[in-house]
Amino acid sequence: MSSHDDTPTEASTYPEKEPGTISEKDNESDGIEHVRPANDDAVDTNFQAGVQNIEAVTVTWSMTWLVIAYALIWIIYFIQGLVSGVTGALLPYVTSAFALHSLTPTVGILSAVIGGVTNLSIAKILDIFGRPQGFVFCIVLTVLGLIMSAACNNVEAYAASQVFYTVGINGIGYSLSVFVADTSSLRNRGLMQAFAASPNLITCWLAGPISTSFLDGAGWRWAFGMFCIIVPVVTLPLFGLFQYQYSRAKKAGVISKRESGRTTCQSIVYYTREFDALGLFLISAGVAFFLLPFNLYYQQAKGWRSALIISFLVVGILLLIAFVVWEAFFASISFFPFALLRDRTVLGAGILSFTLFISNSCWALYFSSVLQVVFDLSVTHVSYVVQIQTVGSVLTSLAGGAVISYTGRYKPISLYFGVPITALGMGLLIYFRHPDQSIGYIVMCQIFISFASGVLIITDEIAIMAAAVEQQYFAVSIAVLGCFGSIGSAIGLTISSTIWQDILPKKLALYLPAEELPNLVMIYGDLTTQLSYPPGSPTRLAIQHAYGDAQKLLVIAGTAVWVLGFLAVFMWRDIKVTGIKQTKGTVA
Structure with a gap:
């Protein structure tokens, strides 16, 4: 960590500049784009209020407060990972409780779409009102969604709760990403983002046992109820820290009091227009x-x-x-920053995010069900296999962040490692997902995919923020990635649901013993019913065979989209991030 980034930079006027003019080649011989910076540690009053406020905080706080902030961010990521892991493991059982296991992807589609596009609105809150205000708004949505999930009595009510929960929990993670971007230099940002996400190395092993204990004991509703209490207790201290630091900066005169001069009606019109x-x-x-x-x-x-x-x-x-x-x-005022997408690096980063999420969503949502039905794993052991991707991606994101910090370059490791290894892992999964294959081969494919995705997640975010240059575009840049990712996730879930709902019942009708055909609807719609048939029985073998046929098509779809991934990384400009100063004051 350093109190100041020593490299000076010139203020950007993006997006008024034409794409490609945000940097200049200071050294033509290396073929890498360098940005010529400027050294001004004063709060930029041309920025929106929320950006000015966070600049005032980083200019006035000490290294001790920076370390405390990152400790709180680490703890919040820990709880966020735990909540996401447990609720994800419980999802098939919630839908099965209403005999609608096949609707598992449908439940996520609406929440994925809304969760993605609302990040752009949350970006507006972060920029206009302030980072802490947007953060606490997401906390409220998360808790509301968890309460609704705990109290739901049908799959429609659960789907509605997931809209609030998904927007909220994704918004918390999104706000933390913006916090990290605000408090780190571009050179070290990948490493700091990877550090902040490192709690997933622990939570991935806890989600399965916690889910199992609730399913075997109090029930899945109590899991949601428990997190209703834990989430605000853990997240609100960070809100208080930033509010306290802002008040200190304000008392120090770093930022002056603002008066809008608008009436209540004028303010409503103003913010309706600002948020489009x-x-x-x-x-x-x-x-x-x-x-x-x-x-x-x-x-x-x-x-x-x-x-x-x-x-x-x-x-x-x-x-x-x-x-x-x-x-x-x-x-x-445009809701979606189309001007930002004129930059090919920004557009390429968005397409890569789209590819990552559409590929994963094509096959991952039914993955836990496959491991239980086809490979006869317990919920706890299923969570271990599923979380291999989390562990691998965290480890390689730390390594990738360190490489970027040392070399200043993010494109080569994406182009020559991230995308090819992901495509390799997905391609192998097409063959090894069959019921007669060993679970060890599935684990091997998961390791390949996780190592590559960890690098791509970090480099994708660095690419878009290197292109956007100024701090006032941090929130919207990360939101654009989230929007592309959520649309990709929604499309991937749609592909998954369409294939599953078309292929699985047909294959079950083909493979099930004649005496079980009257139970086809219940077998198709309820995971618990599927698991009730002992391994090796004709009915269980028929279900496994049907699962294998459906999963093969899902993985093929998830592999094919990586053509877009190669194209996206080729679009990036090779900007050297060691020459860019975007943040002010005491930053990592």
Whole structure:
């Protein structure tokens, strides 16, 4: 950690500058783009209030407070990983409790879409009102979603709770990413992000036993209830720290008091315009209406010819067209930063995030069910296999962050290691996912994928922030990645759900013994019923065979999209991050 980044930088006027002009080649011989910086540690009053506030904090606080802040961030990441791991392990049992196990992806689609696009609105809160204010807003949403999950009585109520929970828990992680970006130099940012996420090395081993203990004891509702209490207790101290440091900076005169001069009505109009409320509604509703029919068509008697399905598709397409028209011609302040995407590095980073999430979502959501039904693993052992990806990605993100900090370059390790190894792991998984294969081969593929994804997650974020240059674009840059990732996740879940709901019942009808065909609907819809048949029995073998056929198509889909991953990294400019100063004051 260092109190100041010694390299000076010149203020950027992005996005007014044309793409590619945010940096200049100071050394033509190495073919790497270097940015010429400037050395000004004063709070930039041209930035939005939230950015000015965090600059005031980093300019005035000490190294001790920086260390305390990172300790609190580490603890919050620990709890976030625990909450995500446990709720993810419980998801198939929640949907199965309502005999709708096949709807596991559908539950996540709406929340994934809304969770992605609302990060752009949260970015607005972080920039306009302040980092702590946006953070506490996400805490409230998370707790509300957990309370709703604990009290739900049907899968529709659970899906509604997941919208609040997903927006909130993803928003907490997103806010922490912005905190880390605000308090670290670009050179060390990958390493600090990896350090902040390192609690996953511990939580991944705890989620399974905790889930098992609740399923065997008090029940899954009490798991959600427990986290309703833990989340605010752990997260609110960081909010208090930043608020305290801001008040100190304000008393020191680093930042002056602001008066808007607006009335209440004028403020409502102002913030509605700033947040582009109509744009947010159009894109959220449009993507949701467009994707949901792919998950709901099989429930309709007429399938794709159903009036409901056709209406959803038409309304979704019209809303998406309306969003583009609104943003292009009528929005005074654009909800989505299209100007940012003129930079090919920014666009490439978004496409890579899209690829990562669509690939993972194509196969990962049914993975725990596959491990239980096909390989006969317990919930605890399933969590161990699933969390291999977490452990591997954390370890390699730490290594990747250290490489970037030392070399200043992020593109080569993505192009020559991250993308090829991911494609290799996914390709091998196509073959080794069959029921007659050893679980060891599945673990091997998981290791390949995890090592590569850890590098890509870090380099993707560094790429977009290196291109965006100024601190005022940190929040929106990370939100853009989140938006691309969430749309990719929603599409991946749609692909997963469509294939699963089409292939699995057909294969079950083909493979099940004749005496079990009357139970086909219950077997298809309930994980507990599937597990009730002993391993080696004709019915269990039939279910495993059907699972294998469906999973093969899911993994093929998840592998094919990596063509986009190669293209995305090729689009990046090779910016050398050691020459860029974006943050001020005492930073890591």
